[in-house]
Amino acid sequence: MVQGRPDGRVAVVTGGARGVGEATARRLARRGLRLALLGRELDTLRQVADSLPTQTCCIEVDVTDEAALQGAACSVQRRLGPASVVVANAGIAAAGLFADTDTALFDRVINVNLLGSANTARAFLPQLRRTGGYFLQIASTAAFGSAPLMSAYCASKAGVESFAQALRTELHHQGVDVGIAYLHWTGTDMIGGIDDHPVLRALRTHQPSPARRVHSPDQVAAWLVRGINKRATSVYAPPWLRLVEPLRPLLPSIVSRVARRSLADLPAAELHSNTGVLGAGGRADWESHRPAPPLPPVTPPQC
Template sequence: MSTPGRVLITGGASGLGAATAEAVAEAGGRPLVIDREPPRAGPPYIPVDVTDTAAAERAVVELAEQAGGLDAVFTAAGIDVPGPFGKVSTEDWENVVKINLLGTAAVIRAALPYLESSGGTVVTVASTLGIKAVGDATAYCASKWGVVGFTRALAAETAGRIGVTLLIPGGMHTSFFDSRDEQYKPPPDAKLNQPDNVARTVLYALSQPPGCQVREMVVCASEEGSWP
């Protein structure tokens, strides 16, 4: 497997983002992190809330210039505020879309010149709820379905210039569910994946030889309830 190189990771301080940052470092690559909180392992880091698209774009450029370019971007930053559509506040609903979809686009937009220069790869993070809709998740489904459509369109637009992979993960054992009301938390016996397992699939997507693309991956626990 080739070295992943300089990999910019949003949401790299926790959950799947942190697991991927660690996997990149272990594989001999250089993780670069954008997050609201500092990462544990201490890679180059800029504190940014990706709802501020201008700040996110500036952070991408700053980290890329520090690293002398980028070889990959992994957009792991994401949130959810579940609840009935009429009861989730407008601010919370729009914030989910801003972080999950608009933040993803802002980071990739800023990184695109560097990726085109290196022939690098983008790996976006959708969700099994980006291909399967459920109630009390209108904001999350809208944002993740948007990531699916955005990623597929980006792959078509940039074919032959950069690599584009859509990652569709199922539920994972992370802090993602911690702030939810009890009714929206997975039950104790829920079949969830480990983020380290999913991180290894990201490295697999980044390790493909020139001209070969892993376009889409659904990665979940073998008894995942949200797929198929």
């Protein structure tokens, strides 16, 4: 595939308005793929689309709305052709103690990250079967060892890993490959002000020096696109993460032990502050789904 020359394939990127989604779309477009950008922020999607060198369409859609996503898939096929590459990247994160996290917010993180990925696969599988395509599920090192203060995010990323592993086996004989991308610290607005953020700072402080490095969205996108070109089973961003795989059975206990020390150093006011949704994209999604103010709480019965 020659850079800059149309290669006829269509790539779909959810969460394409910013961050890793935008950077991945740019790199795929420079390689000549036509792009369909899906997300919640239509104006931002259009700005990205207008700057790409290949034919692009953008569709405002909520990945948790299965019917709308099915409609978006039909629109992509009608406007660009059937998808050969689908990157399930849409995701949000919320930080804070589980007990202090709004129930609707916890559920929203799970719905967007896990159910949204399943909806994306369901909507585009007919096209991927037709093209013998490739589905890339964006996961995270949060699936390696669950960190406190990020319970919904970690649960959702562990879930998408398991989902993609099952899907890979089901589609093996149908000509569709499924890859899982494991992202570590990436410099998107989701972790903006990382050293000033009590939760993110606590998660990062005791990691080894190489593991604390924050990589740019463009660098991460380069690793992802390399994996897409190879139809890789696993994509590690950064690549040295593959060396961690043999240690995965040990990681939950290691993460728990280190995290307990980190949390012990946090002032109580910071530990119990509910920091809510991380990043502009997550806040835009949450604001559009924030439930009406609840009625005065009823004191639950004592057990």
